[in-house]
Amino acid sequence: MPNKQRVEVRVNGTRYVREVEPRLTLADFLRHELNLGGTHVGCEHGICGACTVLVDERSARACLTLAVQADGCGITTVEGLRDPSSGALHPIQQAFVDGHGLQCGFCTPGFMMTTLELLRCTPDPSEEQIKEALGGNLCRCTGYQSILDSVKLAAQRMKPSTPA
């Protein structure tokens, strides 16, 4: 049997240390080792984007990453979006709710994590920039219109208020 590897990660601020088989994907690691089931898996070969998480603040497909590759990294998943003390939804989550940006919700964590990175890098994105950012995430339910609207809503709400 292959040598197990030690993996130490900080997920949504919590430190985890596990010994894992090298072939374990980060998606399976998060979902089944750490019981963080909010990161969904729709294809396991890198196309659908459902498994998108942030690794060291940058969006990544958790199905195309090995758990061992994340050793030493900080990871943010959908479970890390809500305010830890108040439990309030993150503005992106709230915008998806208010904008009816989801139907079955299976793709939604991936879209929201992608949006999180987008709005950090581009706080006031144009429609084209939003589409460009979300182009790697598939949604089979919504037809994307309400997702686009939700991201615009989130951007608007998260915009740092310009000093008068």
Add this chain to the structure above:
Amino acid sequence: MKPAPFDYHAPATIDEAVALLARLDGEGRDAKILAGGQSLMPMLALRVARPEILVDLRRLGTLDYIRDEAGTLAIGAMTSKQAAADSALVRRAQPLFQAATELVGHRQIRNRGSVGGSFAHADPASEYPAVALVLDTGFEAAGPDGSRTIAAADFFITYMTTALEPTEILTAVRFAPFPAGRRWAIEEFARRNGDLALAGVTVTFDVDAGLCRNVRIAAFGVQATALRLTAAEALLEGRPAQAAQFDAASKEAAAALDDPMSCIHASSAYRRHLVGVLTARALGQAAARPH
């Protein structure tokens, strides 16, 4: 859809990595280098690749850089594509390479996929090998016998095969200075935005007194590996940078192709046709680009 088992090493230095690869090779074991995993991981998941051992380069921070080496742009193999796409230096020094990088997949892919990985992977549909052919990219490899530099023309052998030995690591790519005023373009045709191209063409040329000089045209997605379209280049060389000439060159580009690939999305004939269309578009766009 889970990978078959493999052993895993993440060496801390290049020397260690090279030594490890050499040892495993000597033992006749099937080792594979892992960079960003954005091409290798799907192959592992589908079990079409099933190496015994992965040698992960993630700890080789020394291969993550973008720098100007006396006019030559050098990019470490483990630099992420997104970093290359975002780099002001890359944009200034190698605008074609920067544009090609933005065409690769989606941001999630570029965040993790390395610059070196795309060259080493040598996917025939990738933008990178074709761009390397027109830009005279040099590939620096580290192996048991030290380092060597391989010219782009010698680097891409055939379908997903490069001149790298199994014991060699691609450490950096170097781009010859891109002369001011040189025209460039990259045009591709994919079924959906972000998909690997069914066909693509990239061009560079200079315009000197209205005439095309140093014409380079390369195609991707059409054959087992990216290729220079030398007949079309020759046709355009020294000719006026005008639509009629571009047209003739693009017809030649299509006609001179040897048996393009065929797949469910595009027959060989369609690919040939697309190469003509894309060559015309790329030449036109390059000529029109303000510089």
Add this chain to the structure above:
Amino acid sequence: MAIEIPTLPEQMPNDASRYVGKAVNRVEDPALVSGTVEFIDNFSLPGMLHCAILRSPHPHARILSVKVDAALAAEGVAAVLTGEDVGRWCNPCFTAPEGWGNYCLAVGKVRFVGEPVVAVAASSRYLAEDALELVDIEYELLPPVADAGQAMASGAPLVFEERGTNVMLDRTYTWGELERVFAEADRVVSRRFRWNRVGANPTETFGCVCRWDLADNSLVCHGAYQTPRFMAIGRAASLNLPVNRVRIVTHPQGGGFGGKGGPRGTDIAALLSRKSGGRPVKYIEDRMEYLLAGGGQSWDRHYDAALAVKADGTVTGFRVRLVDDQGAGAEGYGTISAAKPLAAFTGNYRIEAAGYELTLVATNRAPTYPYRGYGPPPHNLVLESLMDCTAREMGIDPAELRRRNYIRPEQFPYTVPSGNEYDSGDYHAVLDRVLQMADYDALRAFQAEARAAGRLVGIGVVNTVEPGVFDWNAYATVGVPGVGVPEGVKVAVDLFGGVTVAVGFSLQGQGQFTVASQVAADYFGIDIAQVRVATTPSDVAVPHFGQGGSRLGVAVTGAILGACEKLRAMFCTVAAHVMQAPEGGVELRNGCLRRIDAPEHSMSLAEIAGLMLSRSDLLPPGIEPCPEATYVWTAPNRNAPDDQGRCRSYLTAANATHVAVIEIDRDTGRSAILDYFIVDDCGTRLNPANVEGQLQGGVAQGVGAALYEEYVYDADCQPLVSTFVDYLMPTIHEVPMTKKDHIVTPSPVSPLGAKGCGEGAIHTTPATILCAINDALAPLGKELLETPASPHRVWKLLHEDGAAA
């Protein structure tokens, strides 16, 4: 006592609706955006094993031997299931016509690539997949039946030898004087069409966790199940268990669209549980399994169709011959899918006669399954394309030709030749609205200008009827007898006035829990947060069906209203008793039970429920201490079909008209959607945001079917699509951001006047896009009659004689 279900929101016992008709936020969403919803792969049981399935690499082969010893000895493996076990313990699936169904694992021979042959249960999915590599199977290859044409050729190999033919069903329906209208027509417009296979591809594949309790011979299946009760009956039938020993626990699903599959995977996981001594077994279908052999392939159709037209453009007859390639067995209710067009065979038109020749054949492609819309989307493409061909041939504007043939508003309820009755509508008003919104004249002017400049710009104007609220009677003539589809709920009021609605289905994305909450909250005049909707396991739930056939929103509304009406009667009786009012002297209004003669005397919901539960001494005789009611709704006034399949099948007839503007790139053959407009009428819009979401989602799937998606098989019947690299679902870049408007013609016969609209635009979008493409091609004298209109296909058409050069 007959229960009257309100057919308008105003008939509910409140002064004004707070929720019904409003785009309220969905009650489902806070958990979904938090990532805490228990999709099936987030669920596990102690001691659970994981299943992996070895699948056939051959389209048609006899299984000579199966060796599993090495797999059984592999690390972590608890059980291995083979065709031998299955042949001994199971029956073939019962959703296919007798003799055309497969076992869950191949028995004796394999009939398609991807057919399960051996299954393993191990302590992890990784180990289970490892063990599969140790299984050794010897095959004798048989010549495959690669397509429908081959299937019908004489001397063709047989997919099901015992049947002696590959034709599963061959029948002709004739409605009205078909021969006469064609004989008397001034013009007959006929074409052949090819609709290539597409499929549902929900983002979550199928999954389940099954536990076979060997002590009391019962089975519990947790999973992503769309129609739980039906699934329970099916498992009982295939696994030889009493129905009341099967419990289906349905979990929220990451989409379904009819193509979730499930029976096969469930049976396999259940049998592995049985074989491993009753340990729970999880099976999560992966995407490759789904694409090759899951519930995701639909509509592999060859059409030959014609319209009979009078000189003034009146269409009098519509004849369709359909050869439908069902693949290797009709396990996915294939017969039903081909029969559904009967519910709206002649679309929005007053066509007096119609005929349908239906041939279903078996091939060695994967079995086909339902997909959103079921049978009509390809059928609509045929009818609407023929309307456009007619318009072109006659030099009439396509919108005008349609208008001339519409059923007129005063003609409703209108019975179509194929038997169904449309409840209501105003097709002229919908067309007017969309043409105005799109500024149709300006679009045509733009097109003329573009054409003059050599551009290939086309406009599609297409209308369809969406039959809503399905009934089994629609399918009685193709093998599923029955009238009525029950949808039941239990509504309970608790001590504090909270309301729980227990349903038999789970979340799938359409927002039914929200609709249920809206209706219950408005009925009782309470805050929507006081309503909770909960899923009940199949064995204890009130009779129900679940999602399917554009019916659940309407059906669950009807069921809740029925239960609420029962509660109202009960509460009024109790309140009259305790308030010492005369019998019938208390009414429910805005959540209060008040004396009609003295409205200031009233009781709240909490008071009445609390009293019922805690003061039996105060209850009138004959009233149980149970402030709960069940109601099972089914569409009213349904009848059994006649010998030509005619009956009142689908209760409601929503309709929509779409306008698409498309430009084809001559050089590459690529079609770009420049603009897209929709006006629809689905009666009362219970939650407008839900309706628009369903519509836009249907547009996306329609765009996929029309331009991108296709399951390709080669000449040897090998599937060439097994990953998302090749099955191209539209991304945000490919789907048009549509401009929408609507009109409201409430259904006179359905709860609150709502019409089934869950399938939405998939009925209309493929036809609209293809019509626009053909409009663009018209100046070249070319027509594309095959989907998807991929760039390659369009390019071939453009270049077959140098037309675009």
